[in-house]
Amino acid sequence: MRLDNLNCIRCGLCLAVCPTYREVLSETASPRGRAFLARKGLEGELALSPNLIEQMYACFDCLACNDICPVGIHPADLAVDVRRVQEQIQPAAWKEALFGGLIPKPRRMEFATLPLRLYEQLGIRRLTYSLGLPRLVPKQVRDLDAMLPHLPQRPLRQVLPKVIEADDESRYRVGFFLGCAQSLIFADESAATVRVLSRNGCTVIAPPETVCCGMPALGYGRSDLVREQAQHNIALFEQAQVEVIVTDCATCGSTLKEYGHLLADDNKWAARAAVFSAKVQDVSEFLMSIPLEKPQGRVESRVTYHDPCHLRRGQGVWQQPRALLQMIDGLEFVELPEADWCCGSAGSQLITHYETSLKVLKRKTDNIASTQADYVASGCPGCQMQLSLSVRRRVLEVQVVHPIALLDRAYNKESIVAIDYGRIAKHIAKSPKSETRPDVISAVANDLCRLEEGD
């Protein structure tokens, strides 16, 4: 913990940029308020009461306050520090189970999310909608459903080969860190990322044994649980002997880049973690640093771009995705007003702080609507889900997409009408593509078998 983070001079500038303050309009929901409570709590002047802790969880950790603070303190980090202190004093058992037992185990995660894939693949989702059933369930559940894109038949982890050769001459040996949400939900987009990399001279190594980057546990104050995950991932990519480690998930990227700090106090791992973190790059960051092939296909669409907090402020990457989109012929790029304002996703805030999350989202939706764009691009699964919800609630004619997916489309010289989420490119998919149910059921059976084989 950085103790100088406690030295707030109370100028209040952070209130101007805090998404929760600007909606709730009370000091309690502001970075200055949280920094004050954190200080009083840590110094023992205030009890670390459930309400005080709740204020720390009410922070969306969008890092806007860290960025604007004239004194250079990090109120958002302070909120997470207090969550961690609380977990040390009084660990919550469910966090141990969720962040220790489920999330870092890919197979368990795949099994746990199986019902979602069945819901999609067996046509239940379509049926529910055609019967108008969503109207019967609580708004909150309906919103969760609206967040999900068309789900992949199989998690990408199960179908992505460990080594994908470069299309032509191999110039780079690139590690690909496949995030959980990318594998389970946005499989198509990560498949596109791998295609784009391989097209641009990358031999891509995608170890299927990667585990969760650790962000969920970090956010819930359990950095202790992340150490092991970090070590596992570091060792894995050491074996792969890659020059860079690329990810197309903003959150994974920002977490992986922090491994160096996370393990800095560990003699055995500090140096290895620092080397690992230095190799990590967001896919747009990496692509713009190499001679990228100009796509020949056109994308005749108006496209805007939303900055994921974990990419813009977490990693300082914001020019690259814009530059990348503007390489595409026919694409009309329009800047989104307040592009780097949090969308309100912040991981699980839609579930834990529903009302505030939706209010924050409304501001984003208004801005998106004002651009009259056909696509809003954003390289973060959390943002993409939240933005999808925004689009569906307001019935906007906008599609949410990963910037790389648009680049991939341009390479494939396809005219973009709609992103077909159900597809995985042929040269990646090992199993014959089929939309028929027997195939889905066999995939499910496969899932079950793998689970029984043990972790």
Next chain:
Amino acid sequence: MDKNILLQLKKIAGEEGVLSTPEDLAVYSYDGTFAEHRPDAVVLPRTTEQVSQIVALAARERIPVVTRGMGSGLAAASVPFSGGIALTMTRMNRILEIDTVNATAHVEAGVVTADLQTAVEKLGLFYPPDPSSNRQSTIGGNIACNAGGPRCLKYGVTGDYVLGLTVVLADGRVLHTGSKCIKDVVGYDLAALFTGSEGTLGVITEALLRLIGRPRYARTALVEFVSLDNACRMVNAILLAGILPTALELMDETAISCIEEAMHLGLPLDVEAILLIETDGSDEAAVLREIESAAAICRAGGARQVIVARDESERTKLWQARRSVSPALARKTPDKLGEDITVPRSAIPETVRLLKAISAKYELPIVIYGHAGDGNLHPTILFDKRDTGQWAKVEPMAAEVFALALELGGTLSGEHGVGILKRPYMKQALGPLSIEIQRRIKQALDPLDILNPGKVFPEKVSP
């Protein structure tokens, strides 16, 4: 606070409009200063009608009401030392009307100043007062403190843009004063009375503001002076030449070295002062001519170098130096006390010289920067509160700073207000008669002394 009263407050402002957990009370215990005191309840009204009922209840129950906006004040005026209700206006944040023909804006008190500025600028209009806290302060707070800013040299302070106010009085009655008319001499100017009253006379809930056309062009120059005296003389020379810059900002060598140390902007370290000059207007050629005339005057008057920004990005770069002062100081020492004394322009060189003498006498740095064009300076004492020796020097130093401002025909505060921090010097500044009159005004409007009690006035000496 009494449960029954909390219940009544909730009846008025709704469940979510009343906060009373220890955490809520803690975060409403401060403003932009180091002062702290908790209220007994926080109330966030949404309408003037609710404010009226809250104040009426407070009057019945003799509960202090301390009104606040975003809490960025620099005089502890909104810190509730008396406990009671922290009446927080941030949720009354609607812009009710922007009249583009008469160039007025009707707004609720909780509108963030920068938000209003953005909204009117979209329509080609302009709300000039620009306290550097414009993103974290509200119109209501700006009016209650009669806030200033760099642009005030040319355009005047907040009060110059207040045409009318809606004010909830200490007994809960609602006063509407002023109109869209620029000229109005019927009766006393009550809007002016409430402007700068720091929440002691009434609760400002709505304001009718005067706007002007948005100036379309601006040019900026950064001028280096080997001699501070020369820099100060040039301030007057420019103004007397008939040029009225938007801003004329001064930074002394201590300020420059602090900025350079923290920000590395490439500022010269071998000069005694820098002047930042900006001109604006709607005739591009005239704006350019003015900045070039100002530059020529400075060159003739001993400036070592004049840099005129050629485009917007260069202009932003020049302003970066000025905007970096406050944060740079904050990084330098753990604590600082920034004052805002104002002196007649002619006295600026003498003021700076005497401030340096105070700094030397107490062996603590005083950084000098500010709005030299209108004589409003921000001498800032840098110290570490944990060092008891240093902390003990701060108050006597501040007292000497105030005394010197008064001696040179100046005043305690140009834009921050009195709050509690400048109360001890009020008598010296105003004299007994002025204070007597002001006390009577306070008594006429707030006989129970429930509105921001203990602020502005010097403590009464018990007979």
